[in-house]
Amino acid sequence: MHENLNKIKNLESSPRIVKNFLNSNEVEKFLELYSKLPVTVNNLKQKVIKKRWISGQGEELEKILRDRIKLEIGNFTMDNINEKNGTECLGLFQESFSPIGLHVDGGFNLKDIIYKQTLLPLSNHGETIIFKNRYHGPSTSFTNTEADLKENSAENFKKGKNVRSSDHLKMYSNEPFDKNNYEKYLKHEDINNLKGLEVEFVYKWNLGDLFIFDRTHLHCSSCNIDGEKIGLAVFTKK
Numbered sequence: 001m002h003e004n005l006n007k008i009k010n011l012e013s014s015p016r017i018v019k020n021f022l023n024s025n026e027v028e029k030f031l032e033l034y035s036k037l038p039v040t041v042n043n044l045k046q047k048v049i050k051k052r053w054i055s056g057q058g059e060e061l062e063k064i065l066r067d068r069i070k071l072e073i074g075n076f077t078m079d080n081i082n083e084k085n086g087t088e089c090l091g092l093f094q095e096s097f098s099p100i101g102l103h104v105d106g107g108f109n110l111k112d113i114i115y116k117q118t119l120l121p122l123s124n125h126g127e128t129i130i131f132k133n134r135y136h137g138p139s140t141s142f143t144n145t146e147a148d149l150k151e152n153s154a155e156n157f158k159k160g161k162n163v164r165s166s167d168h169l170k171m172y173s174n175e176p177f178d179k180n181n182y183e184k185y186l187k188h189e190d191i192n193n194l195k196g197l198e199v200e201f202v203y204k205w206n207l208g209d210l211f212i213f214d215r216t217h218l219h220c221s222s223c224n225i226d227g228e229k230i231g232l233a234v235f236t237k238k
């Protein structure tokens with residue numbers, strides 16, 4: 001678990017949409033940047049293409065991103081996995097062709113005071129589901145699949161890869177997950193893997209928005225992915 005629990009909890013707040021974070025011209029520029037960046041990960045199993053955005057690639061957009069996020073959340077430090085030479089990573093573009101499962105993005109340094117994460121949609125048709133439930137441990141994928149749970153969590157953590165855990169099934173309530181929300185948004189998950197969870201917020205992606213939420217919220221994509229979606233995720237700490 002994170003060591004600075006009280007500080008982290010004191011910074012927690014409700015998920016929030018910032019309308020008109022970018023104008024349409026700026027959205028175009030972000031898409032151009034995305035198309036130019038080299039691919040970092042092309043994961044056929046998860047059907048996702050990831051591109052890391054390193055500081056210095058597109059300085060105008062870097063300034064827009066930093067300054068406007070600061071206006072919304074105050075002082076912060078970026079907490080994306082930096083380059084080996086120390087150059088800062090500004091965020092991760094993800095182009096997904098299938099929905100991402102239940103997880104939390106708590107990071108890999110349990111001494112950090114993790115703060116907000118932001119999602120900048122670069123397509124108009126994704127949905128992100130934020131659960132009321134929170135988790136104050138490292139980046140974790142929550143699963144009830146035996147094969148996934150066999151992965152070595154300590155190894156994963158050391159490598160900066162999500163820990164696999166079923167702890168969420170013991171931490172909250174024994175209530176079955178709401179069937180209506182399941183059918184609407186979460187058909188890609190096993191309903192038994194959502195036991196005890198409650199939906200806090202459904203964010204419907206909209207170009208130009210910035211969506212901000214705490215890094216301690218359990219969340220996942222909705223099953224309504226409509227082909228593919230592109231978004232920029234930025235993680236912050238204090």
Ligand SMILES: [Fe+2]
Binds near residue numbers: 103104105219
């Ligand atoms: Fe996430």
